[in-house]
Every structure is written in structure tokens, then in C-alpha cells.
Amino acid sequence: xxxxxxxxxxxxxxxxxxxxxxxxxxxxxxxxxxxxxxxxxxxxxxxxxxxxxxxxxxxxxxxxxxxxxxxxxxxxxxxxxxxxxxxxxxxxxxxxxxxxxxxxxxxxxxxxxxxxxxxxxxxxxxxxxxxxxxxxxxxxxxxxxxxxxxxxxxxxxxxxxxxxxxxxxxxxxxxxxxxxxxxxxxxxxxxxxxxxxxxxxxxxxxxxxxxxxxxxxxxxxxxxxxxxxxxxxxxxxxxxxxxxxxxxxxx
Numbered sequence: 001x002x003x004x005x006x007x008x009x010x011x012x013x014x015x016x017x018x019x020x021x022x023x024x025x026x027x028x029x030x031x032x033x034x035x036x037x038x039x040x041x042x043x044x045x046x047x048x049x050x051x052x053x054x055x056x057x058x059x060x061x062x063x064x065x066x067x068x069x070x071x072x073x074x075x076x077x078x079x080x081x082x083x084x085x086x087x088x089x090x091x092x093x094x095x096x097x098x099x100x101x102x103x104x105x106x107x108x109x110x111x112x113x114x115x116x117x118x119x120x121x122x123x124x125x126x127x128x129x130x131x132x133x134x135x136x137x138x139x140x141x142x143x144x145x146x147x148x149x150x151x152x153x154x155x156x157x158x159x160x161x162x163x164x165x166x167x168x169x170x171x172x173x174x175x176x177x178x179x180x181x182x183x184x185x186x187x188x189x190x191x192x193x194x195x196x197x198x199x200x201x202x203x204x205x206x207x208x209x210x211x212x213x214x215x216x217x218x219x220x221x222x223x224x225x226x227x228x229x230x231x232x233x234x235x236x237x238x239x240x241x242x243x244x245x246x247x248x249x250x251x
Contacts, residue, residue, distance in 0.1 A: 003028060005061055011036060026068045028056065038064035042075070048170075081168060084128060084159065085121035088112050091162040108155065115140040115152045116159075125163050130173030134180050146182050153177035 003022045011020055013034040020028040025040045038053040051071065053064045092112070096105045119136045120128060133156060141149030160174035193201060202221060208214040220230055 003061060008036065008056060008061055022061075022065070024068065024072065026053075026064060038068075040068055040071070081124040081126040083121060084123050084125050085117050087125050087163050087168065088116065088121075088159045090166075091159050094162070095158070107151075111148070111151050111155055112159075115148070116156055120156075125160070126169055133174050133177060137177050137181060141181055146184060149181045150178050150184055153181060 003020055007020065008028055011028065011030050013030060013032050015032060017029065017031045019039075020030065022028065025042075027039055029037045029039045031037075036056040038056065038059055040051050040053070041048055042051060043049070053059055053067045056064075059067075092109055096108065099105045099108065116136060119139070120132065123132075137149055137153040137156065140152040154177075157174045157177055160169065160172040163169045164172055202218075205214060205217045205221070208217070216230060219225075220227070223230070225233075
């Protein structure tokens, strides 16, 4: 609803300044001292600024509207923001060369093309609400693709950060998207011991009663092979008198 003269006259000062909105961005600013001024916010050079049209009642509601309308007509039309896909393509041009692994480069690009562009690609980067970003990353986890969802969320956030860093956005709602996803399964690291306890472990192994297990553990400790490699080992793979049985004589 637009303001009326009656509503403007009735506006009383409060402990903190407040605004009463009119139309097309015009509003009445009421200060704690009771002063009332006509104002409107606008963006210039990527920063928000405020234009003041004068104090009420010196400047009436009708006069403030007339001046605000004239100001809006004189203002140049704001350039349309680029789409999400356009910004993402620019981000990829900057990001991919920093990735030395070619396979990883393809994965990063494919993630956006498959899961983000169909839902967000044609939207202006400054007109995508967080609710749509949340819907997009959640959709990427469909079918149990937990890790995929986290990658999509991370890369969408990176695109919005890029837009902010290049001045296209002042702020955005793509931060922390991973918190709306199913959590990744954490892998527990394999058990290990401090290096200073290695001697004690080897003495304990040496005293193990079962000879097969004892020798197997000692071989693993001295060769650093995996369990499967040790179990599948053949005699020809062992060195005898300085060379392995299956190696050429020149070895």
C-alpha cells in the first residue's frame, strides 16, 4: 500500500529511526528527533546509495513522488546481470588451468553442466534465491549420490564467490550449501602406532605362537606390501642369492 498524507502526519518519532514505504522505492525516513525526510535507495558502481528529496512538510508527498518519478526516468537502465551459466563458464576458464589433473578438470566441468546448468544456467546470477540453490544441490543427491551432491554444492558456491569477487554481486546466498545435504560417510583411518613403539611391536610379533601368522607379519613389516600382495606372492618373486627366481639372468 502507498502512503497517505494522514499516515505521514501521524508518523511519530521512536527510539530508533524507521521507514514508511511508499511506491517505486520512495520512503519516508523518520528520525528519533521527529524529522521526516523523503528518501530512495539506488545502486551506483556496485554500491548502495541514498538520495534525499527534502524534509516533510516542506516537500509534500505529491512533490516527493513527482521528483522521484523524474529521477527514475533520468536514471540509465541497469544492465542485465549475466546468467549463472555465463559466470560459471568464466569461473571454469579461471579455475581449470589451476588443476593439473586432466581427469579432475573434466569432472569439475561435467558436474556443473549435468547438475547445475539445467536448473540454474539460464537464470540471472543476481536473481537466484537460496531456495532454488538448495533445491538444485538436493536434487543432485538423488539416488544416493551423496558425494556428488557435496561436489555440486561446493562448485555452485565457488561460482557465486567468483561473481562476488568480480563485482557482479555484493552478497549472495550460496554459502554453506553443504549443510542441507546428507552428510558424507567419514572413513576411519587404519590403526597405526608411533614410530618409537615399532621395536616393541616387532618383539611382540617375534613371540607370537602361530608360525604362519608370525612370519607373515614379519614379512609385511620388512617388505611394506599389502596383505593381498603378501598372500598372493609366489616363490619366483623372491630373491635368492641376490636375484629373483623369475627375473632374467642379467638382472
